[in-house]
Amino acid sequence: MKLSAIQKFTILDYPNKVACIAFTPGCNMRCGFCHNPEFVLPEKIRELDGNFIAEETFFRFLDQRRGLLEGVVVSGGEPTIWQDLPEFFGKIKALGFLTKLDTNGNHPEMLEQLLREKLVDYVAMDVKTSLAQYPKLVGGGVKCNNIAESMELLKSSGTPYEFRTTLIKEVHNEEVLGDMKQMLAGAEKFFLQTFRPGHTLNSVFATYHPFSSEETDRIAQTFQKEVASVSIRN
Numbered sequence: 001m002k003l004s005a006i007q008k009f010t011i012l013d014y015p016n017k018v019a020c021i022a023f024t025p026g027c028n029m030r031c032g033f034c035h036n037p038e039f040v041l042p043e044k045i046r047e048l049d050g051n052f053i054a055e056e057t058f059f060r061f062l063d064q065r066r067g068l069l070e071g072v073v074v075s076g077g078e079p080t081i082w083q084d085l086p087e088f089f090g091k092i093k094a095l096g097f098l099t100k101l102d103t104n105g106n107h108p109e110m111l112e113q114l115l116r117e118k119l120v121d122y123v124a125m126d127v128k129t130s131l132a133q134y135p136k137l138v139g140g141g142v143k144c145n146n147i148a149e150s151m152e153l154l155k156s157s158g159t160p161y162e163f164r165t166t167l168i169k170e171v172h173n174e175e176v177l178g179d180m181k182q183m184l185a186g187a188e189k190f191f192l193q194t195f196r197p198g199h200t201l202n203s204v205f206a207t208y209h210p211f212s213s214e215e216t217d218r219i220a221q222t223f224q225k226e227v228a229s230v231s232i233r234n
């Protein structure tokens with residue numbers, strides 16, 4: 001597994017744990033609002049390939065952090081596109097670290113394997129929009145059945161997980177949010193995140209807007225019937 005980057009320390013990305021983040025290159029979606037197009041678009045990845053981090057380098061770093069860090073977050077891009085992901089998680093766990101996967105949910109077979117083999121201790125899955133709107137928002141690489149299947153896998157897995165949505169005013173209208181409530185029914189934890197305009201994969205999204213904090217509060221309240229815990233993450 002080659003890594004596009006390592007963040008050596010975080011207290012924000014693994015709930016209640018001190019962790020590092022291993023970023024994998026490449027993704028099977030093309031979200032217009034993506035803030036990391038250089039790690040998503042193949043032509044950009046080719047340009048950066050020489051700077052990528054070898055697995056051995058990462059594990060040397062991790063070995064030195066035993067007793068200092070509790071967990072490792074594997075994020076992307078989209079980590080589940082890599083066939084050697086189970087092996088990678090297995091090596092991290094063998095060093096005694098807890099593991100968290102960040103995923104877009106577009107590869108349920110891989111997610112199922114990671115859950116079944118208990119290679120992940122926590123999963124954060126993006127729920128980007130209603131199923132009907134997914135292809136328009138994230139590009140043709142998505143299979144809506146896969147998103148629904150991954151959500152059901154997590155709801156029934158027994159592994160701690162969260163769903164999370166980056167709210168964008170021009171995307172998440174009443175109808176979309178209504179459909180998302182049905183998708184999220186019965187979930188344990190749901191985080192609403194604030195959209196940051198700026199550097200985006202599709203320049204049109206650079207001009208889109210976040211909701212105000214009052215509007216986000218109101219949206220959060222409307223999900224409280226469907227989801228056990230709804231929180232706002234800025």
Ligand code: SF4
Nearest residue numbers: 027029031034077104
């Ligand atoms: S799922 Fe979307 S936001 Fe996440 S890395 Fe892929 S393109 Fe970017």
